[in-house]
Every structure is written in structure tokens, then in C-alpha cells.
Amino acid sequence: MGDSIRSIPILEGGSDSFFDKLEAAAIGRKYGKGKLVFVHEDQAENFYILTSGWVKLFRETLDGTQSIIDILPAGHTFGETPIFEGGLYPYSAEVVEAADIYIAPLSILKEELETNTKLSMNMLSHLIRYKRQQDRELEHMTVQNAPQRIGCFLLRLVNQSEQGSVVIHLPYDKTLLAARLGMQPETFSRALAKLKEQTGIRVNGATVEMDSLDQLVSYSCAACSSEFPCNDLTDCK
Amino acid sequence: MGDSIRSIPILEGGSDSFFDKLEAAAIGRKYGKGKLVFVHEDQAENFYILTSGWVKLFRETLDGTQSIIDILPAGHTFGETPIFEGGLYPYSAEVVEAADIYIAPLSILKEELETNTKLSMNMLSHLIRYKRQQDRELEHMTVQNAPQRIGCFLLRLVNQSEQGSVVIHLPYDKTLLAARLGMQPETFSRALAKLKEQTGIRVNGATVEMDSLDQLVSYSCAACSSEFPCNDLTDCK
Numbered sequence: 001m002g003d004s005i006r007s008i009p010i011l012e013g014g015s016d017s018f019f020d021k022l023e024a025a026a027i028g029r030k031y032g033k034g035k036l037v038f039v040h041e042d043q044a045e046n047f048y049i050l051t052s053g054w055v056k057l058f059r060e061t062l063d064g065t066q067s068i069i070d071i072l073p074a075g076h077t078f079g080e081t082p083i084f085e086g087g088l089y090p091y092s093a094e095v096v097e098a099a100d101i102y103i104a105p106l107s108i109l110k111e112e113l114e115t116n117t118k119l120s121m122n123m124l125s126h127l128i129r130y131k132r133q134q135d136r137e138l139e140h141m142t143v144q145n146a147p148q149r150i151g152c153f154l155l156r157l158v159n160q161s162e163q164g165s166v167v168i169h170l171p172y173d174k175t176l177l178a179a180r181l182g183m184q185p186e187t188f189s190r191a192l193a194k195l196k197e198q199t200g201i202r203v204n205g206a207t208v209e210m211d212s213l214d215q216l217v218s219y220s221c222a223a224c225s226s227e228f229p230c231n232d233l234t235d236c237k
Numbered sequence: 238m239g240d241s242i243r244s245i246p247i248l249e250g251g252s253d254s255f256f257d258k259l260e261a262a263a264i265g266r267k268y269g270k271g272k273l274v275f276v277h278e279d280q281a282e283n284f285y286i287l288t289s290g291w292v293k294l295f296r297e298t299l300d301g302t303q304s305i306i307d308i309l310p311a312g313h314t315f316g317e318t319p320i321f322e323g324g325l326y327p328y329s330a331e332v333v334e335a336a337d338i339y340i341a342p343l344s345i346l347k348e349e350l351e352t353n354t355k356l357s358m359n360m361l362s363h364l365i366r367y368k369r370q371q372d373r374e375l376e377h378m379t380v381q382n383a384p385q386r387i388g389c390f391l392l393r394l395v396n397q398s399e400q401g402s403v404v405i406h407l408p409y410d411k412t413l414l415a416a417r418l419g420m421q422p423e424t425f426s427r428a429l430a431k432l433k434e435q436t437g438i439r440v441n442g443a444t445v446e447m448d449s450l451d452q453l454v455s456y457s458c459a460a461c462s463s464e465f466p467c468n469d470l471t472d473c474k
Contacts, residue, residue: 040462059376059462067376067462084362090369113358120357121350125321127364132327134371139296139304141378142419182379225277225296225304 004051005102010077010126011049013118018108026104037079037093037101044082044089046103050074053099054172057091068179071096071172083110096172136226141182144223146191147198149181151220154201154208160229168208195219241288242339247314247363250355255345263341274316274330274338281319281326283340287311290336291409294328305416308333308409320347333409373463378419381460383428384435386418388457391438391445397466405445432456 005011005026006019014022026049031037037048040059048055050072057069057078069091072078078093083106095101113120140149157168170177178188195201199215201208210216221228242248242263243256251259263286268274274285277296285292287309294306294315306328309315315330320343332338350357377386394405407414415425432438436452438445447453458465 059372061376061380061460061462062464063459065380065460067380069372069376081365084358084365085369091372113361114354117351117354117357120354120361121321124350124357124361124364127361127368128318128321131364131368131371132322134368134375135296135306135328137375138371138378138419139298139306141375143298143302143304182375222300223298223302225298227299 005049008049008075008077010080010123011119013116013122014112015116015119018112018116018119021108022104025108026102028100028102031095031099031101033095033098035095037095038089040090040092041088044079044087044106047080047106047109048078048093049102049104050076050078051100051102053095053101054097055099055101056094056096056176058094059091066179068176068182071176071180073171080106080109082106083113096176136224139225140223144220146181146183146187147195148220148223149183150188150191150195151199151216152224153177153181155213155216155220155228156230158213160213160231162213165209165211166213170206170208173206242286245286245312245314247317247360248356250353250359251349252353252356255349255353255356258345259341262345263339265337265339268332268336268338270332270335272332274332275326277327277329278325281316281324281343284317284343284346285315285330286339286341287313287315288337288339290332290338291334292336292338293331293333293413295331296328303416305413305419308413308417310408317343317346319343320350333413373461376462377460381457383418383420383424384432385457385460386420387425387428387432388436388453389461390414390418392450392453392457392465393467395450397450397468399450402446402448403450407443407445410443 005022006014031053037055038044052074055072055078057072059067059069061067079089081090082088113123140152144152154168157171158166174188175185178185181188183191192203196203199210199219201210201216217228224230242259243251248256268290274292275281289311292309292315294309296304296306298304316326318327319325350360377389381389391405394408395403411425412422415422418425420428429440433440436447436456438447438453454465461467
């Protein structure tokens with residue numbers, strides 16, 4: 001367990017004694033698909049370290065629509081911000097692919113942040129990269145059409161320096177992917193059909209293939225303020 | 238000058254010696270409307286403290302569309318994140334209403350962040366509130382229609398506990414407001430007309446009047462995951 005917690009990027013800069021305390025206090029648990037980890041506005045005692053699987057962070061509007069804030073892969077933490085937000089979780093968290101999660105007291109993280117500027121600087125750095133990613137998502141909502149936004153999502157899944165033909169495996173199912181991109185399933189289907197037509201990509205179940213990235217880049221990246229390759233944005237999805 | 242810098246919310250927690258150094262090094266300058274303060278990807282030596290006026294932060298897409306990241310009122314800083322972003326400004330900054338700005342070396346801020354966890358904790362707290370605001374903006378792009386988004390923008394300008402009739406002064410012109418909301422000017426005009434029709438608000442130049450907030454709240458806030466009043470989001474625009 002020690003290794004997997006010590007290698008979480010957002011905790012980089014933590015002291016040895018911080019990791020020792022975390023390891024002594026954290027509880028590892030397996031969660032099945034569909035399991036709620038916590039609910040928006042629950043009182044927060046713990047934060048969560050995801051070491052395998054996928055977790056969806058979401059909120060619900062008053063009229064019942066679900067809004068997805070993020071879908072996290074392994075290597076991310078969640079539920080840590082109540083330290084700064086009055087002790088309540090600002091979103092709900094649900095496991096979307098069977099997950100291994102360490103549950104650890106927020107008090108240990110808070111104490112370390114209050115005494116170790118290496119950790120707080122590292123966390124600031126992560127948040128700012130995350131903010132850039134959100135800036136770009138907001139920009140794309142305005143300047144890109146739906147097929148371009150799907151193209152952009154695909155480009156952020158690949159090694160962007162790849163030459164020649166490329167195979168991408170979609171990380172989760174298309175309904176969830178549509179929701180992550182803020183699209184209705186039928187809008188997503190139409191947009192994906194248009195993207196195939198415009199760029200020649202081939203989609204087979206969860207696999208997407210193309211002869212090179214060039215078509216996708218020229219189709220999506222003209223309507224973006226970041227230049228391709230935009231690897232700086234890819235790890236903050 | 239000392240007072241105005243010491244009262245900037247994001248610098249709260251800075252030590253006396255930090256503020257002394259800032260005051261000794263900072264240069265105050267007046268900027269006219271339309272003046273560019275810096276350009277995206279300029280090498281960053283300084284950050285900027287806005288004590289009056291308005292500043293627009295923006296990027297441009299490869300095909301020439303301008304995307305507004307933020308429009309800042311007095312009391313905000315900008316250009317501070319290159320500390321964490323490889324030393325380059327991640328956006329351009331332009332004065333949109335005549336502004337007083339202090340220009341101060343990033344090195345002083347960086348040194349203080351590396352040694353004073355009070356300041357870094359305060360900055361983390363601000364960034365996380367800002368992130369919540371962006372979460373909500375992304376949500377609204379999906380779940381709210383254009384008139385609801387204008388209604389939401391207006392509600393975040395008022396004292397939300399206000400009873401009875403309300404007068405709102407738009408902080409900047411409608412073209413800029415449309416761009417801030419990611420709308421074309423003609424979409425904005427149509428949406429504002431629809432909002433007036435649905436909620437009975439009266440718009441006269443830069444002044445918006447209504448008999449109470451109720452109509453606006455029931456029209457816009459049903460399609461939002463925050464409950465009204467949402468004052469927690471208002472200061473991070």
C-alpha cells in the first residue's frame with residue numbers, strides 16, 4: 001500500500017512522517033460499480049485515494065438533471081477540498097468501474113498542508129493545471145461544435161507525438177462519455193457519426209482507429225486556444 | 238498604497254515582511270481602456286494587483302476567435318500563476334475600464350509561498366472556490382438555456398438576501414457581457430428579450446430593475462445544482 005499512496009501525484013512533496021501517518025490510518029476498501037462513496041453535503045471526515053477503477057464526481061440540479069464534474073482514473077484523490085470548504089463534500093462520488101480506494105482522515109492532510117509548503121505548493125500547482133483544463137473546456141463549449149469536442153476528447157487520450165496509425169480504447173462507456181462532455185446520448189451519436197464522416201476515424205465498440213492523428217488535429221484543434229500537442233492538459237482530466 | 242495591497246483577499250495571510258517587500262518593489266501605473274497589460278506566452282517577471290477598473294483575461298483560438306477566461310474587478314490579482322506554469326503567462330490581459338494596477342515581482346510572491354503556509358493555504362482556498370464557480374459555469378453551459386444563464390449572472394451581482402424591488406447596474410457593456418457568457422451578441426439580445434418576457438425584469442441601458450428577485454430565482458435556479466442564495470459563488474467571478 002505504501003508505494004501506491006506515496007506515488008500519487010497530488011501528494012508529492014509530503015514528508016515521510018505524513019506518509020507514515022497516512023499508512024497507519026488509511027483503510028483500503030473495494031467498491032463495486034454503482035456504489036456511492038459519499039453524497040454532496042455529507043459531513044467530511046475523510047478523503048479518498050483511488051488506486052484502481054474509475055470514480056464519477058457529480059451534482060444534481062434542483063430539477064433533477066445530473067451534472068458530471070469529473071470522471072477520475074486511478075492515481076487521483078477526491079473529497080480533499082472540504083478542508084477549504086466548510087467541512088462538507090461539494091459533490092457526490094460514485095464508482096463507475098470497480099475500484100480500490102484508500103480512505104484516510106482529512107485531519108492528517110490538513111495538518112501536513114499547514115506545516116509543509118512543499119506539499120501546499122505542489123497542490124497549488126495541480127489546481128492551477130486543473131483550472132487551465134477547465135478554462136479550455138469552457139472555451140470549447142462556446143467555440144467548438146459537438147463533433148470537434150469529441151475529437152478533442154480522443155486526442156487527449158493518446159500519446160500526442162505518435163506517428164502513423166493509432167488505436168484508442170475508450171476509457172468508459174459511451175453514455176457516460178456523452179454525459180462527461182455535457183451531451184445528450186442522441187446528440188453524442190449524431191456528433192460521433194459526423195466526426196467519422198469528416199475525419200475518417202473508425203469506431204468499433206470501445207475501440208477507435210485512425211490512419212494518423214492529422215485529420216483529427218486539423219478538424220478539432222483549429223477551434224482551440226492551445227496548440228497541438230497539448231500534453232500539458234492531458235493529465236488533469 | 239500599503240493598505241490597498243494588504244487588503245487584497247488572495248494575499249491574506251502574507252507576513253509583514255512580505256508586504257514590506259512588495260510595497261518597496263511594486264510600481265503603481267494607470268492604464269487606459271483598451272491597453273494590453275501582457276500577452277499570452279510572454280515571459281512572466283511580474284504579477285499584477287488591480288486596485289480600480291476592470292481587466293479582461295482572454296485567449297485566442299487558432300482560427301481567431303477570442304475566448305474570455307475572466308473579467309476581473311478591483312481587489313483581484315492576475316498573472317500570478319506562471320510561478321506554477323513554467324514562467325509564461327497562460328492568457329493575455331487587457332484593460333476594459335480605466336485601471337490602477339500595481340506591478341510587483343513574482344519572485345517576492347514565490348518566496349513567500351515557499352515559506353509561509355498561511356499564504357499558501359489561503360491561496361488554495363481561493364483557487365478551490367474559483368474551481369467551484371467554474372464547475373457551475375460548465376454545468377450551466379449544459380443544463381441552462383441562454384436566458385437562464387443571463388438571469389444567473391444578474392443574480393450573482395446582487396445582495397441575494399434583498400427583499401422587495403431591486404436595481405442592478407451592469408458592470409460592463411453588453412457586448413462584453415455577451416462574450417463573458419460565451420454568447421454571440423445577437424444570441425444575447427434574443428435571450429435578454431426572452432428573459433424580460435418570462436420574468437418581467439425591466440432593462441434600461443445599463444440598469445436592470447425588478448419588483449423582487451423571486452421571478453428570476455424561480456426561472457434560473459431550478460436548472461442549477463446550487464441552492465439560492467448562492468453567495469458562496471459570487472465573489473469568485
